[in-house]
Amino acid sequence: MSTGTLEHDAAMQPTEAAADPARATRFGWLRGIRSVKVIVGLVIVLVFALVAIFGPLLVSTDPSAVSNDILHAPSAHHLLGTSHNGQDIFAEMIYGTRVSMVVGFVAAILATILSLVVGLTAGYLGGVSDEVLSLITNIFLVIPGLPLVVILTGTMPNAGELAIVIVIAVTAWAWGARVLRAQTLSLRKRDFVEAARASGESTFRIIFREILPNETAIVAATFLSTVIGAILTQASLAFLGLTSVTDWSWGVILYWAQTQNAMSYGAWWWFVPPGLSIALIGTGLSLMNFGIDEFINPRLRSAGIATKRARKRAAGTRSRTGRPARPVAEPAAAGDGAAARGDVVLEIKDLRVDYLSGDSTVRAVDGVSLSLRRGTVLGIAGESGSGKSTLAYAITRLHESAAEIPTGQILYTAADGKRTDILRMSDRELTDFRWEELAIVFQSAMNALNPILKIGVQIEDAIAAHRPSMSERQRRERVAELLTMVGISTDRTTAYPHELSGGMRQRVMIAIALALNPEIIVMDEPTTALDVVIQRQIIDQIMELKDRLGFSVIFITHDLSMLIELADEIAIMYAGRIVEQASAQDFYRAPSHPYSRGLIGSFPTLSGSKRELTGIVGSPPDLRALPTGCSFSPRCPSVTDECRVREPLLLPLPRVGEPTTPAVDATSPGTRVACLLYQNSEPVAAAEADRS
Ligand SMILES: Nc1ncnc2c1ncn2[C@@H]1O[C@H](COP(=O)(O)OP(=O)(O)OP(=O)(O)O)[C@@H](O)[C@H]1O
Numbered sequence: 174m175s176t177g178t179l180e181h182d183a184a185m186q187p188t189e190a191a192a193d194p195a196r197a198t199r200f201g202w203l204r205g206i207r208s209v210k211v212i213v214g215l216v217i218v219l220v221f222a223l224v225a226i227f228g229p230l231l232v233s234t235d236p237s238a239v240s241n242d243i244l245h246a247p248s249a250h251h252l253l254g255t256s257h258n259g260q261d262i263f264a265e266m267i268y269g270t271r272v273s274m275v276v277g278f279v280a281a282i283l284a285t286i287l288s289l290v291v292g293l294t295a296g297y298l299g300g301v302s303d304e305v306l307s308l309i310t311n312i313f314l315v316i317p318g319l320p321l322v323v324i325l326t327g328t329m330p331n332a333g334e335l336a337i338v339i340v341i342a343v344t345a346w347a348w349g350a351r352v353l354r355a356q357t358l359s360l361r362k363r364d365f366v367e368a369a370r371a372s373g374e375s376t377f378r379i380i381f382r383e384i385l386p387n388e389t390a391i392v393a394a395t396f397l398s399t400v401i402g403a404i405l406t407q408a409s410l411a412f413l414g415l416t417s418v419t420d421w422s423w424g425v426i427l428y429w430a431q432t433q434n435a436m437s438y439g440a441w442w443w444f445v446p447p448g449l450s451i452a453l454i455g456t457g458l459s460l461m462n463f464g465i466d467e468f469i470n471p472r473l474r475s476a477g478i479a480t481k482r483a484r485k486r487a488a489g490t491r492s493r494t495g496r497p498a499r500p501v502a503e504p505a506a507a508g509d510g511a512a513a514r515g516d517v518v519l520e521i522k523d524l525r526v527d528y529l530s531g532d533s534t535v536r537a538v539d540g541v542s543l544s545l546r547r548g549t550v551l552g553i554a555g556e557s558g559s560g561k562s563t564l565a566y567a568i569t570r571l572h573e574s575a576a577e578i579p580t581g582q583i584l585y586t587a588a589d590g591k592r593t594d595i596l597r598m599s600d601r602e603l604t605d606f607r608w609e610e611l612a613i614v615f616q617s618a619m620n621a622l623n624p625i626l627k628i629g630v631q632i633e634d635a636i637a638a639h640r641p642s643m644s645e646r647q648r649r650e651r652v653a654e655l656l657t658m659v660g661i662s663t664d665r666t667t668a669y670p671h672e673l674s675g676g677m678r679q680r681v682m683i684a685i686a687l688a689l690n691p692e693i694i695v696m697d698e699p700t701t702a703l704d705v706v707i708q709r710q711i712i713d714q715i716m717e718l719k720d721r722l723g724f725s726v727i728f729i730t731h732d733l734s735m736l737i738e739l740a741d742e743i744a745i746m747y748a749g750r751i752v753e754q755a756s757a758q759d760f761y762r763a764p765s766h767p768y769s770r771g772l773i774g775s776f777p778t779l780s781g782s783k784r785e786l787t788g789i790v791g792s793p794p795d796l797r798a799l800p801t802g803c804s805f806s807p808r809c810p811s812v813t814d815e816c817r818v819r820e821p822l823l824l825p826l827p828r829v830g831e832p833t834t835p836a837v838d839a840t841s842p843g844t845r846v847a848c849l850l851y852q853n854s855e856p857v858a859a860a861e862a863d864r865s
Pocket of ligand 1: 537563
């Protein structure tokens with residue numbers, strides 16, 4: 174096994190978290206309040222909150238009590254002066270703060286709950302629910318808010334504060350709901366949500382654990398701006414005299430100041446404190462909003478708050494430690510692949526997958542039959558659009574809703590010999606099957622990992638969904654074991670995906686796939702996004718783990734030269750069909766199909782001598798309008814007239830001088846090829862008759 178040093182350098186850097194992981198997790202949230210903006214914002218909001226909660230208990234003066242001290246400027250006796258009938262403005266402000274804050278926060282809580290329910294339901298469920306909820310949201314958005322509030326409160330003269338709260342909440346939720354819906358729509362198709370679905374997490378858990386945390390910044394922003402909006406709306410309504418003018422709030426104080434001409438008397442102490450309070454609470458809440466955004470978004474946080482520390486740490490690490498040690502290799506764990514090698518674990522029979530869009534149907538997988546032997550690697554290669562991913566998603570039953578599987582069987586043989594057709598599994602059976610028996614490694618680890626959850630938590634989640642009885646300690650031990658297996662230092666458990674290199678993220682995906690010791694791992698271009706050095710490390714790692722744990726792999730890639738090195742069996746796809754299937758050795762020695770030869774000539778080898786790259790002329794066909802006969806014929810250098818009219822079947826490669834015999838069993842050994850060059854007319858015609 175060759176695990177290079179580039180990634181391990183990063184993996185092994187001791188961090189503060191590593192020095193004291195408990196401290197890092199327990200006090201991690203404190204990082205959020207290190208920002209000056211947040212501290213200032215928090216202090217402002219906290220002061221107002223304390224005044225609102227305790228102020229009325231501590232101030233003995235009745236804000237409504239009149240006296241002869243008319244329009245007195247601030248003094249020791251009246252800290253904020255008095256009004257036109259001698260009422261104490263300081264007492265009014267203390268009581269007013271409570272009403273304004275309660276109205277602002279309660280209305281914002283109600284509006285945010287409404288936004289969340291509507292936005293998440295519409296975005297996640299889609300379809301009719303989305304259409305109806307979006308229509309309602311849009312109606313509320315186009316109704317001008319303030320006039321509506323004025324009308325609603327006007328119909329309730331002397332409405333209590335509760336009525337004001339409800340009116341503000343009802344008119345303020347729509348904007349947040351719209352933003353949350355859009356965000357949910359984009360998140361629900363992300364790979365990490367698909368991965369959570371595939372790993373068996375419930376819809377409730379997916380919404381609240383995977384989607385909602387990714388929207389926390391938006392929810393917080395919506396909430397805080399709704400608080401500001403609600404405080405302003407309440408103040409405006411009170412200022413216009415639309416609330417009870419004897420229930421003290423900042424708006425009511427302004428109402429009296431305005432109606433009693435405070436400005437013309439020069440009584441600034443009457444209108445400045447409520448005006449300033451409204452401006453100050455708005456500033457405080459906005460500052461908190463910026464800070465929360467930084468705290469919630471780990472990328473922003475590391476760009477700002479943590480960067481200096483990270484730099485210091487990195488410098489310290491380099492000077493202290495030099496080159497880090499390699500991870501300790503694990504002793505052989507579960508699985509005894511060698512013993513079981515040879516028997517078929519997955520058999521795909523005549524599989525078809527159609528994409529239905531409007532009137533047209535795209536047959537992306539057309540009559541594919543393949544088999545995967547236990548403990549081996551089946552490599553599937555082909556140009557973009559040849560149907561590789563569609564095949565992988567159909568095998569895992571994660572195909573899009575637009576895709577339909579009209580025919581075929583995907584037979585899985587468990588270790589105890591029990592055979593099941595994956596296509597006929599119920600949802601419950603599928604949930605248990607995926608990850609326990611068959612795991613998936615998606616193409617882009619950055620998309621497949623939830624950006625705001627630490628990698629350890631994400632691995633634990635996959636385990637917890639299938640092993641609810643496992644204790645937290647056992648899960649943590651398993652996470653450490655898995656990370657070690659894939660060559661990541663266990664002190665990276667608390668790292669976020671963006672803190673890891675591309676290769677390390679892909680290793681985390683492999684660790685998640687291995688979490689429950691599956692029999693099969695489907696890897697859809699797991700190394701495409703990585704540079705060749707890291708590609709090589711990951712491939713070596715996969716092969717080492719496969720030999721140690723005995724799982725089987727379906728490996729999908731564009732890169733044929735990589736497949737030749739790692740696969741036992743290779744299948745080449747073109748326009749949704751298998752055009753050649755052979756052992757990697759035979760394939761490398763003598764690829765039979767002209768398309769396979771073209772593909773081999775298009776890639777540089779990962780090792781070995783340099784050769785000229787030739788490529789394949791033309792481009793892949795449009796699946797909606799395939800040419801008659803062999804679909805590769807327009808690009809084939811060996812094309813004959815017959816190729817343009819007759820469609821070749823996938824048949825065993827005949828030895829020289831032998832006629833072609835039709836193959837009915839995808840598990841039969843030997844090279845199979847779909848090319849008329851190797852098929853003499855008679856038996857091929859018989860095979861076609863058989864097929865129809
Ligand atoms: N949702 C869809 N609706 C309609 N056609 C689709 C859809 N997804 C894929 N296709 C079509 O199905 C065919 C096979 O696509 P698929 O993604 O499986 O190919 P691929 O070999 O995996 O390509 P790549 O290597 O680029 O991922 C393509 O012609 C593609 O346009």
